[in-house]
């Protein structure tokens with residue numbers, strides 16, 4: 001460990017020990033942790049932005065959060081597939097903390113949604129996914145009202161594009177077929193990296209194990225030595241198995257090993273990380289506690305934190321995870337296996353985040369056609385995703401889709 005890192009670790013840990021009270025009246029939750037320095041939204045937008053309503057609508061087979069301001073301006077986000085099972089939390093716990101409030105007080109509204117009415121008792125992905133979906137729609141609203149891309153409200157832009165890897169979910173046993181499709185996806189997008197699945201997802205049957213040991217060398221052989229390979233176990237292994245498979249991955253030049261063990265087994269994951277010298281260990285997609293992210297970074301459970309922007313409560317909390325990682329000399333690569341409007345909040349985090357690691361996640365289906373109900377078409381060319389510089393999140397929906405929309409909440 002370098003001296004600078006050691007000092008940073010000591011400073012953060014001792015300030016936490018000196019200040020263990022999470023629910024200090026004057027603090028927002030987690031505010032004693034490293035935090036993203038958000039520019040003053042009251043300066044960026046001179047007049048109050050009163051939120052008239054927060055609705056959950058269904059259209060095009062998707063759930064959408066729509067936040068409407070007093071003047072009728074709307075902020076919109078598509079919701080991830082978890083939301084269909086979380087609507088009672090959204091309705092019963094979250095919406096009231098945004099309606100009638102000034103959207104420029106967004107950090108406070110997020111904290112109120114967690115802290116007030118004992119909502120924190122529901123803390124975890126279910127609550128934070130609801131808060132995050134509203135947060136993201138509010139950013140779209142603020143961006144549209146100020147006629148700026150969201151990233152300009154969040155901080156200083158550092159990039160207007162990023163390189164992607166193709167994230168593949170196929171755990172099929174016809175490994176030659178899976179590898180062939182991977183090669184076609186790389187050829188179609190120009191991406192220089194892939195993420196493949198190893199293990200069986202929270203289990204490792206003999207069949208899963210056989211497949212993994214055949215599949216990884218085949219991917220390397222077929223795609224060649226220049227392609228970056230990430231391997232995602234989705235929590236399949238015991239620590240011992242994780243170490244063994246990790247060595248096999250290292251022998252095949254794999255760069256990242258994601259969630260080798262159950263994501264809750266911090267000690268097991270730390271052991272795997274300690275035993276592997278060439279690989280970086282990555283994880284955090286199910287995690288939603290900023291204190292836990294701090295511990296995951298400080299105690300070297302992971303080298304790379306992968307908070308999901310929706311699951312973890314929105315763009316600001318994603319940036320806070322980035323700051324926590326940065327304090328410990330670590331990087332982030334958010335979990336974002338998307339190729340539709342769900343990718344939009346990530347664009348804005350990517351535009352300003354100083355410690356983004358390597359290639360970023362993108363899903364590409366062979367022969368997919370651009371959707372007709374929003375623009376721009378979300379595509380990668382030459383392995384690169386351009387970050388739109390249009391107002392809000394950068395997605396414009398066809399007005400027609402709202403005519404047939406069903407109101408869910």
Ligand SMILES: O=C([O-])C(=O)C[C@H](O)[C@@H](O)C(=O)[O-]
Pocket residue numbers: 167169232234285335336337361
């Ligand atoms: O890192 C990833 O992209 C994943 O782990 C993908 C997963 O399949 C995730 O999206 C999920 O569990 O639905």
